[in-house]
Amino acid sequence: MQRYFVPHDGWEEEQVHLSGEDVHHIKKVMRMKEEEEIICCTPDGHAAKCKIRKIEDDSVTCYIVQWLDEEKELPAHITIVQGLPKGDKMELVIQKGTELGAAAFIPFEAERSIVKWDAKKAEKKISRYQKIAKEASEQSHRTKVPTVESIHSVQEVITASEGYEWKLFAYEDEAKTDAFQSLKEVIPHIKPSQRVMMMIGPEGGFSEKEVDRLKQASFQSVRLGPRILRTETAPSYFLSAISYQLEELR
Amino acid sequence: MQRYFVPHDGWEEEQVHLSGEDVHHIKKVMRMKEEEEIICCTPDGHAAKCKIRKIEDDSVTCYIVQWLDEEKELPAHITIVQGLPKGDKMELVIQKGTELGAAAFIPFEAERSIVKWDAKKAEKKISRYQKIAKEASEQSHRTKVPTVESIHSVQEVITASEGYEWKLFAYEDEAKTDAFQSLKEVIPHIKPSQRVMMMIGPEGGFSEKEVDRLKQASFQSVRLGPRILRTETAPSYFLSAISYQLEELR
16 A cells, blocks of 8 residues: 655644645556545654545545554664765665665765765755655655755764764774674664664775774774675665564564 | 685696686786785685786786685575566676675566566676676675576476575565564574575565465565565665674674
């Protein structure tokens, strides 16, 4: 069943009002009629089966048939801080990371990021990423859409990390040494509802300066298995391991 | 250090002979000179640091400096059987699956695969996938290149599955029900050196007929977390969870 993410002001006692692009999607893409059913999700992650009551030019009104008791969201809040990669790899990170349950993404302008964004380009990119996150949430039957933040410097990432119980970064050199910090020391100890910030370098990895600053800010370096992963593969490994631990092994 | 996969006939007592594309790569791409060092991997997954002794027109001769004791290969042998997906998604499956440690790939012509390959196209595709697997192996510092098999029908997959201790398929409906078979019943019980076949449907999933045949052939259906993953994301989830369990949690 098709699902839509409806903002706060769309919810009334027993009715839901959809507007904007969702109306176009229901009418033109799905070609739905009155009495057909959809799933509507609230901003705080609850989902309801709804029946379409009225289709108008610029709004669709539904009534709630049944609240669903779905557990589709990762129990922990995972923020992926991704060093700006080359080409359109960030789109892959957002799409796959959303499918795998990330709660938020922060694009990070690393010293070794080759791509540079000016303010105008950044705005366009972020709004495109938000759209990808929304579509991937629908497709993967999530009940929440992850947020995509504006581009951060290393200092801004460190400031943003203050509300997190876990601050991690994937340091390639960990995979090359024997004295690595294994995920065993981290993931099994993450509790549901805790906040985890996972930082991934761009293609060239973190600079020594960045590593020093992150360590000073109490970030722990971890390895993601013994092989060297491409920058866009690292978030998938981490999110899959978290899902396996918290949603399957539990 | 750049790594090369050298076939059996390239290995002598204390020397290694490289030929073909690797010679071009050493001379033209890396612009290496005599006395520089590379890593050479044997077909059975051992790696040696080697020094270049002689660069000729169509061969490069090295001597072995030191055998390396690298553990880069997943302890279990994982074969990904991938229902032919749309577009170039199979390339993504091979590249990411190689980084994440898969031992073999089998493209599977599913009932709901939209793409169809004739014999000529299949040959070209497979040789392209083998190249992607080789490059991804080098990049991720693996010591073995995964094999990419020819395209299989469901019957051929079932025949090929006979040598495997674990036969699994990712069934989307498992993620939708409460009575799912969790990975908890499977992954923690996989022993190093065991062979695991993991089968993933194409975009439309498996047909009922395929599900029946797989179940008759003792394949177990599993869910890969509670969210619905795109076909090309499913192998990454599975391989990451296996790596986490066998390489990090151990």
